[in-house]
Amino acid sequence: MTSLAASAALIGDPARAAMLQALLPGEALTAGELARVAGIGAPAASAHLKALTEGGLVGVHAQGRHRYHRLAGEEVATALEALLALPAGGIRAPWPHGDALRRARLCWGHLAGQLGVGLHGAMAAQGWIAPAPGGWQATPSGEAALRDLGVDLGAARAAPRFACDCMDWSERRPHLAGGLAREVTAALLRRKWLVRPEAASERPLRRRLLLCTPEGARQLQGLGIAA
Amino acid sequence: MTSLAASAALIGDPARAAMLQALLPGEALTAGELARVAGIGAPAASAHLKALTEGGLVGVHAQGRHRYHRLAGEEVATALEALLALPAGGIRAPWPHGDALRRARLCWGHLAGQLGVGLHGAMAAQGWIAPAPGGWQATPSGEAALRDLGVDLGAARAAPRFACDCMDWSERRPHLAGGLAREVTAALLRRKWLVRPEAASERPLRRRLLLCTPEGARQLQGLGIAA
DNA sequence: ACGACGCTTCGTCGGGGGGTGAAGCGTCGC
DNA sequence: GCGACGCTTCACCCCCCGACGAAGCGTCGT
Incomplete structure (x- = not known):
C-alpha cells in the first residue's frame, strides 16, 4: 500500500474523520469524547485511535485514567484542511450537530x-x-x-x-x-x-x-x- | 458521511490512490493506462474512475475510443501533495517500480x-x-x-x-x-x-x-x- | 480496600465494497 | 462492413473491516 493510500484510508473512515475534524482546532480530547463525537462505542473508538496513532496522524498523552489525543503535527492539519477544501461530490454534507x-x-x-x-x-x-x-x-x-x-x-x-x-x-x-x-x-x-x-x-x-x-x-x- | 471522510475515502483505496498519483504531474491518461498503473483489470478501473469523477476529483475528456482522465483541479493536487507529506506509519513505503x-x-x-x-x-x-x-x-x-x-x-x-x-x-x-x-x-x-x-x-x-x-x-x- | 470509572483487548458477527468474467456498446482500421 | 480495440455495465463472489458485548487492566474517589 502506497503512502498516499495509507494516509487517505486512515482519514477516509467516517468515524476517524469525525475524530480528526474534532481535533482540527488543536484541542486535545479524550478517547471518550472522541467516541461520542464519532457516534460510536468505546471499543470501536479505541481501535480507531490506535490506528490513527500508529499511522502517525494523532499523538497521545496519558494523564491519569484519561488519554488525551491531539493531531500529530502541522502537516496533518494541513492535509485535513486540503481535503476539506475538496468538492466531495459537489454537495456539502449537512453538519449533523445542528x-x-x-x-x-x-x-x-x-x-x-x-x-x-x-x-x-x-x-x-x-x-x-x-x-x-x-x-x-x-x-x-x-x-x-x-x-x-x-x-x-x-x-x-x-x-x-x-x-x-x-x-x-x-x-x-x-x-x-x-x-x-x-x-x-x-x-x-x-x-x-x-x-x-x-x-x-x-x-x-x-x-x-x-x-x-x-x-x-x-x-x-x-x-x-x-x- | 462528512465531506472529509468522503474525499479521503475516495483517495484511500490503493487502486484509486495509484491512479491519482499517476495523474499528479498533470498529464491526462487513458482508462487503460490507469488500470495498468493501478494493477487491476479494466472493469475495476472503470468503476474507480467513475467514482473519482462523480466525486469531483478527476475530469474526463472523451476522444475517439479513448477516455482521457486528469485531476479535476488545483485543489485536488494540493490535497494529494498534503497527504503525500504525511508520515503514513512513519515508514516510507518502498516504491514498487524500482x-x-x-x-x-x-x-x-x-x-x-x-x-x-x-x-x-x-x-x-x-x-x-x-x-x-x-x-x-x-x-x-x-x-x-x-x-x-x-x-x-x-x-x-x-x-x-x-x-x-x-x-x-x-x-x-x-x-x-x-x-x-x-x-x-x-x-x-x-x-x-x-x-x-x-x-x-x-x-x-x-x-x-x-x-x-x-x-x-x-x-x-x-x-x-x-x- | 472497595467500587466507580476510563480505556483497552478479545471474540464474534454482519454488511459493504472491491475484484473478476462475460456481455454490450461505440470507435477505429483494413 | 467487418473484426479489433477501448471502455463500460452487469452479475456474482468473497474477503475485509468496522461494529458491538464481554472481560480485563489501571486509576481515581471515599
Missing part, C-alpha cells in the same frame, strides 16, 4: 463558526487588523475600535500568539485565533452580544455552543458581519 | 525524480533562477550559464509557463517544470548526460525512465547536484 453550533461556538476560548469567520473578515475589511509575519497585527485605528468594544488589548498581547488564523471546520474558512480573538470573544460575552446556554449539556460539542442575542445580532450587523 | 525510476524520469517532458529535485535545488542555490510571481525567472548570470549548457531560452520562453514548481511524487519535494525545465532536459539529452533506455517497455511508467550516463553524473555533480 445549525446553532455551526453559527457560533467556542474554539480554544475564541469565537468560531459563521460569526467567527464573519468577524475575521469584517476586522480585516475594516482595517482593524493587517497581515503580519506569522499572523495578524492590530492597526492604530483597529486598536481604538477594539478598545471601544471593551477589548483588553494588554491581555491579548500577553498570549503566546496575538492573532493568527485557525481553520473553521464548519465554514471551511479561517477564523481569528490567538490572544486577540480570545479577548474579543470575552468582550462580546461581557456585552451580552453572545451568551452561553444556561444548561450546558454533557455532550462535549454542546458545551462549546454560543448563542447570539438579538442585541448582539444588531450590533454585529452594524460592524458588517453577516447575520 | 530505484531507477525514482532516480530520473520524464514528467511532461521535463526531468523528475532525484535528479530533477536536485537540479531544481542547484539552480536556485547557484542563483540561476530567482522566485517570481507564479514561479521562477532566470537571472542574468543564470541565463549565461544555461546558454553554456546548450539550453534554448527562446523556446523556453515560448511555453505557456516559463518555470514553476511541480511536486515530485517519489521525492515529495518540488522539481522544476515549465518551458525552461523542458529545454534544460532536452539539452541534457542532447549532451548525452541523460539517455532514454533503448527498448522502451510497453508499461507507461517505464516509458518515462531516464538513465544518467557516467559522464552526465560527473558533470551534474560538478554543478552541485547530489548523485
Whole structure:
C-alpha cells in the first residue's frame, strides 16, 4: 500500500474523520469524547485511535485514567484542511450537530463558526487588523475600535500568539485565533452580544455552543458581519 | 458521511490512490493506462474512475475510443501533495517500480525524480533562477550559464509557463517544470548526460525512465547536484 | 480496600465494497 | 462492413473491516 493510500484510508473512515475534524482546532480530547463525537462505542473508538496513532496522524498523552489525543503535527492539519477544501461530490454534507453550533461556538476560548469567520473578515475589511509575519497585527485605528468594544488589548498581547488564523471546520474558512480573538470573544460575552446556554449539556460539542442575542445580532450587523 | 471522510475515502483505496498519483504531474491518461498503473483489470478501473469523477476529483475528456482522465483541479493536487507529506506509519513505503525510476524520469517532458529535485535545488542555490510571481525567472548570470549548457531560452520562453514548481511524487519535494525545465532536459539529452533506455517497455511508467550516463553524473555533480 | 470509572483487548458477527468474467456498446482500421 | 480495440455495465463472489458485548487492566474517589 502506497503512502498516499495509507494516509487517505486512515482519514477516509467516517468515524476517524469525525475524530480528526474534532481535533482540527488543536484541542486535545479524550478517547471518550472522541467516541461520542464519532457516534460510536468505546471499543470501536479505541481501535480507531490506535490506528490513527500508529499511522502517525494523532499523538497521545496519558494523564491519569484519561488519554488525551491531539493531531500529530502541522502537516496533518494541513492535509485535513486540503481535503476539506475538496468538492466531495459537489454537495456539502449537512453538519449533523445542528445549525446553532455551526453559527457560533467556542474554539480554544475564541469565537468560531459563521460569526467567527464573519468577524475575521469584517476586522480585516475594516482595517482593524493587517497581515503580519506569522499572523495578524492590530492597526492604530483597529486598536481604538477594539478598545471601544471593551477589548483588553494588554491581555491579548500577553498570549503566546496575538492573532493568527485557525481553520473553521464548519465554514471551511479561517477564523481569528490567538490572544486577540480570545479577548474579543470575552468582550462580546461581557456585552451580552453572545451568551452561553444556561444548561450546558454533557455532550462535549454542546458545551462549546454560543448563542447570539438579538442585541448582539444588531450590533454585529452594524460592524458588517453577516447575520 | 462528512465531506472529509468522503474525499479521503475516495483517495484511500490503493487502486484509486495509484491512479491519482499517476495523474499528479498533470498529464491526462487513458482508462487503460490507469488500470495498468493501478494493477487491476479494466472493469475495476472503470468503476474507480467513475467514482473519482462523480466525486469531483478527476475530469474526463472523451476522444475517439479513448477516455482521457486528469485531476479535476488545483485543489485536488494540493490535497494529494498534503497527504503525500504525511508520515503514513512513519515508514516510507518502498516504491514498487524500482530505484531507477525514482532516480530520473520524464514528467511532461521535463526531468523528475532525484535528479530533477536536485537540479531544481542547484539552480536556485547557484542563483540561476530567482522566485517570481507564479514561479521562477532566470537571472542574468543564470541565463549565461544555461546558454553554456546548450539550453534554448527562446523556446523556453515560448511555453505557456516559463518555470514553476511541480511536486515530485517519489521525492515529495518540488522539481522544476515549465518551458525552461523542458529545454534544460532536452539539452541534457542532447549532451548525452541523460539517455532514454533503448527498448522502451510497453508499461507507461517505464516509458518515462531516464538513465544518467557516467559522464552526465560527473558533470551534474560538478554543478552541485547530489548523485 | 472497595467500587466507580476510563480505556483497552478479545471474540464474534454482519454488511459493504472491491475484484473478476462475460456481455454490450461505440470507435477505429483494413 | 467487418473484426479489433477501448471502455463500460452487469452479475456474482468473497474477503475485509468496522461494529458491538464481554472481560480485563489501571486509576481515581471515599
